[in-house]
Amino acid sequence: MMHQKNFAAEASQGDPDAYLRLEGVSKTYGDFEAVRSLDLAIGKGELVALLGPSGCGKTTTLRMIAGLVPTSGGRITVGETDLTAVPPHGRDMGLVFQSYALFPHMTVARNVAFGLEMRSIPRGEIDRRVKEALAMVQLDKLAERRPRELSGGQQQRVALARALVVKPSILLLDEPLSNLDAKLRDEMRTQIRDIQQQVGITTVFVTHDQVEALSMCDRIVVMRNGRVEQIGTPVDVYERPATPFVASFVGRTIRLSGTANGDGAIDIGGDVIRSAAGLAPGPAEIMVRPHRIEVDWTGQAKTKDDVNRLSGVLCRITFVGDVIQYHVGIGDAEVIAEASTTGNQQLPAAGTPVTLSWRVEDTMAFGSGQ
Amino acid sequence: MSVAATFASPSSKAPSTASLAVMLLLPIALVNAVGFIIPVLNLARMSFNEALPGGGIGEALTLANWQSLVSDGFYLGLVVNSIGVSLLITLITLVLSYPIALYLHRSSGRWRTFLTVLVISPLLTSAVVRTYGWIAILSDQGPVVQTIAALGFTPPRLMFNLTGVIVGLSEILMPYMILALLAGFGRLDPRVEEAARTLGATPFRTFARVILPLTLPGIALGCLLCFVLSISSFITPKLMGGGRVFLLATEIYDQAIVTLNWPLAATLSMLVLIIFGAALGAYSRVLRAID
Ligand SMILES: Nc1ncnc2c1ncn2[C@@H]1O[C@H](COP(=O)(O)OP(=O)(O)OP(=O)(O)O)[C@@H](O)[C@H]1O
Ligand SMILES: [Mg+2]
Numbered sequence: 001m002m003h004q005k006n007f008a009a010e011a012s013q014g015d016p017d018a019y020l021r022l023e024g025v026s027k028t029y030g031d032f033e034a035v036r037s038l039d040l041a042i043g044k045g046e047l048v049a050l051l052g053p054s055g056c057g058k059t060t061t062l063r064m065i066a067g068l069v070p071t072s073g074g075r076i077t078v079g080e081t082d083l084t085a086v087p088p089h090g091r092d093m094g095l096v097f098q099s100y101a102l103f104p105h106m107t108v109a110r111n112v113a114f115g116l117e118m119r120s121i122p123r124g125e126i127d128r129r130v131k132e133a134l135a136m137v138q139l140d141k142l143a144e145r146r147p148r149e150l151s152g153g154q155q156q157r158v159a160l161a162r163a164l165v166v167k168p169s170i171l172l173l174d175e176p177l178s179n180l181d182a183k184l185r186d187e188m189r190t191q192i193r194d195i196q197q198q199v200g201i202t203t204v205f206v207t208h209d210q211v212e213a214l215s216m217c218d219r220i221v222v223m224r225n226g227r228v229e230q231i232g233t234p235v236d237v238y239e240r241p242a243t244p245f246v247a248s249f250v251g252r253t254i255r256l257s258g259t260a261n262g263d264g265a266i267d268i269g270g271d272v273i274r275s276a277a278g279l280a281p282g283p284a285e286i287m288v289r290p291h292r293i294e295v296d297w298t299g300q301a302k303t304k305d306d307v308n309r310l311s312g313v314l315c316r317i318t319f320v321g322d323v324i325q326y327h328v329g330i331g332d333a334e335v336i337a338e339a340s341t342t343g344n345q346q347l348p349a350a351g352t353p354v355t356l357s358w359r360v361e362d363t364m365a366f367g368s369g370q
Numbered sequence: 371m372s373v374a375a376t377f378a379s380p381s382s383k384a385p386s387t388a389s390l391a392v393m394l395l396l397p398i399a400l401v402n403a404v405g406f407i408i409p410v411l412n413l414a415r416m417s418f419n420e421a422l423p424g425g426g427i428g429e430a431l432t433l434a435n436w437q438s439l440v441s442d443g444f445y446l447g448l449v450v451n452s453i454g455v456s457l458l459i460t461l462i463t464l465v466l467s468y469p470i471a472l473y474l475h476r477s478s479g480r481w482r483t484f485l486t487v488l489v490i491s492p493l494l495t496s497a498v499v500r501t502y503g504w505i506a507i508l509s510d511q512g513p514v515v516q517t518i519a520a521l522g523f524t525p526p527r528l529m530f531n532l533t534g535v536i537v538g539l540s541e542i543l544m545p546y547m548i549l550a551l552l553a554g555f556g557r558l559d560p561r562v563e564e565a566a567r568t569l570g571a572t573p574f575r576t577f578a579r580v581i582l583p584l585t586l587p588g589i590a591l592g593c594l595l596c597f598v599l600s601i602s603s604f605i606t607p608k609l610m611g612g613g614r615v616f617l618l619a620t621e622i623y624d625q626a627i628v629t630l631n632w633p634l635a636a637t638l639s640m641l642v643l644i645i646f647g648a649a650l651g652a653y654s655r656v657l658r659a660i661d
Contacts, residue, residue: 068564088567089576095568101561105583105660114579115569166569 019044019202020065020170025074027060027226034060036226037074042219047196047203049213052223053249058206059098061223062172065204066095078169089118094163095172098179100155102147108158109134109143115166133165136195153184160192164199171196171203177212189216210250214238222246244285244366253287253364254335260284266365269331273308275365287364293337295326296355297348309357314350328354410643416636425630435637445621449641452618455536456601462540463547463596464589470544471551471588472581475558493545501609504538505529530612538610539600546599547592554588586660594653598646618642 018041027035035057042048050058063069065076067088076083083091094115103111112133116126134140137157147155156176163171176192177185193216196203207213213220214234222229222237222245230242241247248255258268260279265272266286273286303309312330319325323338324347337356348354417435420428439445474485492500508514508528519525528534558581566576604619611620618638626635 066564066568068567088564089570089572091568092570093568095565097561097565099559099561101559101565103562103565103580104557114566114571118570118575162565162569 017043019046019079020204021075021077022061022065023075023077025061025064025076026072027057027064027069028072033226035064038226038228040221040228040231042202042204044202045200046219047193047205047217049217049220050204050206050223051210051213051220051250052208052229054208056223057226058208058223059174062095062174062204062206065170066093066172067091068095092166092168093170093172094166094168096156096159096163096174096176098175100147100159102155102158102162104147107144107146108139108150111147111158112162112165115162119166129165133161136164137161137191152179153188156180156188157191160195164195164201167199167201169202171201173203173205175206175208177207178209185212192216214250220250222249224249241287241364244287247287247364247366252290252336254290254293254337256286256330256333256335258284258286260365260367268310271310271330273310273363273365274360275363276361277365279365279367283368285366287366288335288358288362290325290336290338291323292362293335293356293358295328295337295339296357297352299353299355306360307357308360308363309355311353311355314348314352314354316350317347326354328356330356413636413639416633417640419633419636421631421633425632427632435633438634439637439641445638448616448618448621449645451616452601453645455532455617456597459536459539459543459600460593460596462536463543464593466540467544467547467551467592468585468589471548471555472585474548475552475555476560489545489548492542497542497603497605498609500542501538501606504534504541505610508534508537529610530614532611532615534610534612535607535615535617538606539603542603542606543596543599547596550592550595551585551588554591555585557584557587583660587657590653590656590660594649597649601645602642 020040020042022038022040025035025038025040026033038057038061040048050061052058060069064071067083067086067090071084074084078091103114106114109130112130113126116129121129130143131140134143137160139154139157139161142150142154147158150158156179160176173192177188180188189212192205205213205217214237217234219231219233220237221231224245230237230246232240232242237246237250241250244255247253256268256273258266258273260266260281260283262279262281264276264278265274266279266284267273268286275286310330312328312335314326315329315334316327317324318327319341321341323340324345326337326339328335328337335356416427418431418433420430420432420434422428470489474482474489477485506512510525510527510529512529515525515528526533528537562584563576563580566580567573571579601617602619604623607615607617607620608623611617618641622635622638622642625631625638
């Protein structure tokens with residue numbers, strides 16, 4: 001692979017347009033390092049996702065940006081201003097909590113007005129801006145309701161309106177969609193993206209849902225154990241993952257282990273797989289996206305230079321609706337290949353010999369050092 | 371089939387919800403009737419009986435007891451004084467307890483358990499013992515007065531007067547206030563405070579606009595409890611007041627035990643009950659206003 005250097009370091013130094021900047025930010029609880037020397041540079045108006053498994057430090061990072069948790073080291077700047085020691089109320093950031101955290105004793109309108117009141121804006125302007133903000137999230141009809149009289153999705157939109165109405169310099173979203181059902185989540189995804197584009201606000205979006213990150217964001221920061229694994233556009237992260245972790249966390253993969261022989265070929269129990277990555281000789285791992293694998297039952301497929309082929313035996317079939325998953329045994333390993341359903345296909349029986357093939361450029365290979 | 375048959379008529383034997391409720395409520399209703407309602411009715415009737423010299427209770431019905439309450443300036447003063455002192459004690463207890471309750475609400479783990487035990491532990495000692503403790507500390511020979519005197523100031527009298535009663539009762543009521551506040555802090559979510567902070571509220575405005583309103587139910591409950599306990603408290607005012615502090619509860623005791631005027635004691639007791647009712651009314655109005 002070509003993108004195997006440290007993305008984090010590159011992003012923080014090279015980008016002169018960066019607006020929100022984290023330099024070597026870390027957080028330790030006792031002797032546990034929740035966030036380790038994080039470097040991040042986010043451009044003005046950019047929507048960046050922090051993506052990673054549970055407990056990897058996403059929320060901690062977001063709360064450090066908001067000033068709700070003190071950093072254990074490093075610097076946080078917005079524009080030219082160093083915010084590291086500024087208390088949360090002086091940071092001018094809008095934060096939408098995973099639990100929404102609306103003020104239960106205030107109506108929707110009062111919730112949204114709160115930030116404006118704290119900025120001592122004249123009453124008339126507050127009323128006007130609250131109306132606008134509620135209209136933007138389509139809640140103008142519910143202005144006089146209390147938070148407990150709202151559905152989860154409505155509460156989430158109030159939280160969004162409350163954060164946006166003060167026109168903060170940065171919007172921080174902590175898994176704002178995780179409490180919603182699938183359909184509402186889709187709607188809100190589009191709505192958040194639209195509003196973000198419309199207002200042009202620099203946004204950090206925490207999620208552990210890769211689809212959310214891929215579909216909404218300009219760039220994705222993949223985190224693991226408090227460290228950045230890769231920073232890149234959705235296409236970068238999906239097509240050119242920097243580490244096996246990124247490859248398996250973003251999108252689904254099948255995984256095979258073998259030995260690299262040093263000239264681009266990897267030996268897997270006798271079969272040879274080629275990849276574009278120049279791996280040093282030694283143990284190696286191969287990953288392929290299941291839907292990039294072609295399944296051939298005839299045994300007649302032509303051998304081509306730019307295609308990898310493996311033969312195996314069908315173990316099991318899983319029908320998932322849109323696609324059929326073929327579980328294929330190759331040596332000791334079992335891999336999954338996907339084919340879209342056509343409606344009237346004949347499903348082969350378990351034990352049928354099968355040939356899997358995929359293009360060399362779809363082969364992601366990693367050496368043992370990663 | 372046999373399974374279906376067993377489930378076919380379960381309702382015929384089960385008691386109806388209404389009779390179940392009656393059965394469940396019966397024990398407490400009985401206890402309350404014997405231990406509370408009948409004695410209170412008895413008191414109410416006694417307050418309309420004539421007081422005979424030497425502690426007797428006349429059969430004839432009269433309004434004399436109630437009239438003397440209204441016409442005698444002493445009793446009117448007693449009522450105003452008792453309510454005023456109880457409100458003051460409630461306020462002092464609230465101000466002293468609120469920060470502790472807030473801290474306790476935010477602490478966690480073992481530290482919280484330890485602090486909770488510390489808060490509750492005074493309740494494990496009797497009020498009499500604690501009152502004598504205060505007497506030892508605050509009396510003229512006690513460390514506080516002696517220290518003030520040694521520093522060259524005129525030593526104030528801290529015991530056997532209203533100051534002593536207020537100090538003692540406030541301390542004795544603090545655990546109740548703290549527990550009531552904690553019980554009412556349920557709506558206080560740290561995330562909500564953080565939301566206020568990120569929206570630009572300083573710590574002080576966060577307190578005024580978010581924390582305080584959200585803890586009002588706890589404050590109302592704690593104040594009701596402490597007011598009622600304080601106006602009906604007897605041992606502490608009796609021991610720490612040195613006979614100079616006249617409050618409703620001590621007067622009831624004096625009338626019943628010393629003067630042997632039971633009808634007047636009954637009348638004063640009914641008055642305290644009426645004040646309780648008013649306090650309860652005020653509490654529910656406050657709760658409705660908060661929501
Ligand atoms: N106050 C704290 N004290 C000690 N450890 C903490 C504290 N807060 C967070 N941690 C630890 O720091 C790590 C990162 O937590 P964080 O909340 O940032 O995770 P996350 O990436 O947001 O996970 P999730 O997706 O589950 O929300 C976790 O392992 C967590 O246990
Ligand atoms: Mg989190």
